[in-house]
Amino acid sequence: MYSPFLICLYIFCLLVFIFAACETCLPHDEERHQKEVTRYPVLLQTHLFRLIPPTLFGLILPDDMQVNPVYVESVVVLAVVLCVHMAIWNQHSWCSIALVIQAFYVQHKWDRLLKSGAAVFQFRLSANSGIVPASMVMPLMGLVLREKCSASGNVYFERFSMVITITGMMLALFLSLIALGVTRPIPTNTCIIAGLAGSAILYTTKQTLTVSEVIEVLEVLLIFVYLCLIVLYLLPRCFTPGEALLIVGGISFILNQLIKRSLNLAEVKGDPVNYFLPVVVVGSLLLGVFFALLFCFMESETWVSSLFFHMMTAVLVLGILMPWLSLFIGRHPIMWLLDFVTLNDRRLCLLGYWVFLAIVATCVVLHQNYQRQSGSKKHQASTVVRKYFHLIVVATYVPGLIYDRQLLHVASVGCLAVFLLLEYVRYFRILPFGQLLRQLLTLFLDERDSGPLILTHIYLLLGMSLPIWLFPGPCAPKGILTGAGGLVPYAGVLAVGVGDTVASVFGSTMGEIRWPGTRKTLEGTATSVFAQIIAVAMFLIFDGSINLNSTYSWIVGSITLVALLEAYTSQIDNLLLPLYLFILLLL
Structure with a gap:
């Protein structure tokens, strides 16, 4: 063309x-x-x-050889935006180009605010603002999802994807408005660029969305504002502005969709599996906010407070979340789960295999903790040791992706609920396990865990699971996409489980040639790309549902782009890389 x-x-x-x-x-x-x-x-x-x-x-x-990595990161994101634009070429893809340009301008304002300490909240240290990569995730995801749903003739999800695109753009513009509002002196040129981009997006919104869809976007924006105020106040130094946009924006969208469907149960339809994630996310958010506010006024390390924590958690789960979930699936969730996991022998074997891997991971943590106690008090797990968990997660996810993706979907949501609950226990020092969890998890801290929460393991779980949770099943004939889309559920395994692991291990042990402006090495990136290509070949052998046709060059190019993003981004790569690979493979 x-x-x-x-x-x-x-x-x-x-x-x-x-x-x-x-x-x-x-x-x-x-x-x-x-x-x-x-x-x-x-x-x-x-x-x-x-x-x-x-x-x-x-x-x-x-x-x-001192290159600003922020510029290179922006170039990689721009390349992804251009790939999407060339493949789709509509009003919204043009707006995505305007959005990435204004995000590039605004990112420098955010970086200055962070360096000068003039930002309203305390953000994560040792990282830039990350506005450019974070601003483009939701808009690009909505664009590619809309293209797939349009090709399959699913009008409902096509409109839904359009709402995702506009919502992501509005959230990014709101974050830009905050930076421009607190910057002094007022950056005139940046305000003009942001104003032009905002005008184009608003005009496109007026032309393409209905009134009810515009109201839905505004609802998400309102929830986002309030959640940002709560989360960034209660959890200082846990997120960069870009990570806050990505995480809080996603939670706001999920919360709005859950409220909307709860108020109109007559329109509730689809696979019951898809309702577990929204209920778990919203329930975990309510639990965390409630106890964070409560323990501002009372001591959390006493047996009375700990007993109250366990009782209120049980009340929330059994008295609110379970009935709420039963409204969507039409049955009691526990009975539904029992029938679901015992449907066939394969599921029981997978569950037994996953329990074994969980025991192995626990033994690794205990062994590392024993080494610290018997040796130096400053003993810290090395990069290679931390990547053991990536390999364990790969061994967990690959059989599930090949044999039973629905079971993997439910199991990963349950694992997320357990991880969040354990983090609450550790953070609030809830007896009897709070202090023990602090000792065990502190061993695996890195420079990104600068706030009160330890989120590395949760980000790893999210990175592996998001491509599975976001897979457009209703827009895929028989649940299978052809071409590069067949690898979409494997995006987390490829980008994080294989690519990031190999890049870190080879880069830290054998890497000598560093990418300009960063600590990452050329050898690490090259081996990362090579390992992901080998992994794709292995998936083709064991998963007969994958049919790549003639998309090999596109897959290699997508993997290379994401590997370059990993080399230059200072954001949470476990969260960012799978989403960008998901977007590219879905084109």
Whole structure:
């Protein structure tokens, strides 16, 4: 449809425009500007390259190999946006380009606020704001889901996907508005760019959504505002602005959908499996907020408080969540679960296998804790040891993906509920296991766990499970997608379980050539891509439902893009990488 020359020219022009923003977003420094110009005197004599800001040459041809990783991260995200735009090419894909451009401008404002300490809340240390990658997840996901649902003729989910796209754009614009509102002096150029992008998105919203759908978007935005105030106040330094946008935005959307369906049970339809996740997420949120507010006024480390915690948890689960869930599935959840897991012998074998792996993981934790107690008090689990858990999770998920995805869906939701409950017990020091969990989990802390919560293991679970939970089953004939879409449920296993694990292990043990501006190594990224390609070949052998047709080059390109994002992002890669690979494979 489009010639390769036009596509390359289009991408080149957008890259020039994005990097031209560096000259206006950053303070003008004549000495630095002159240094960049004199660094490449021959190249700058041509008429074409006089149009490009010297900042771009500082990225491509660094003198001391010190590249700003934020720029490279933005380029990778832009490449993903362009891939989606070229494949879909509609009003919303054009709006996604406008959104990523304004997010690039606003990200620098957020980064300055974080460095100066002028942000309203305390965000996670040792990371940038992450606005660009986080802002694009929901809009791009809605775009690709809409394309699949449109191709299958599912009008309901096509409209639903459109709501996801607009909601993601509105949440990103709201976060941009906050940054621009607290920045002093007011950044005029950035305000103009954000205003133009916002105007285009609002106009598209008016043209494509109905009144009821617009109200639904506004409801999510309202919930997002209140949840952000609560979560960021109660959990300082746990999230970057981008991570808060991604996590709180997702929870807000789920909460709104659950309330909407609870008020209109006549329209409740679909697989009962799909209702477990919303109820667990909302129930865990209510439980956490309730006890966080309660323990502000009373001591949580006493036996009386601990007994009250266990009693209220039982009341919430048995008295509220179970009846709530029974409204959606039409049966008592426990009886439904018993019939579900005992449906055939294969499910019982899978459950037994997963219990065995859970025991192995527990033994690894206890062994590492014993080494710390018998050795140095400062003993900390190495990167290689932490990646053992990635391998255990891969061994857990792959058989479930091949043999019974519905069981894996329910089991992963149950595991999420258990992880969140154990984190509450650890955080509030609930007797008798609170202090023990603190000792065991502290061993596996890394620089990303700078807040009061330990979220690394929860992010790992989310990264592996999100592609399964988000799989567009109603838009897939017989639950199977052709081409690269057949690998969509495996996106978490590929990006986190295989790619991130191999990159970390090989990069930390044998890597010598570092990517400019980051601690990640070229060897780690290369082995990551190679290992994921091998994993795809293995999935083709054992999973007969996958039919890639002629999409091999697209799969390799998608894996490479996500591997580059892993090398340069400072956000939670366990959460971000599977979502971007999910988007690319679904195209």
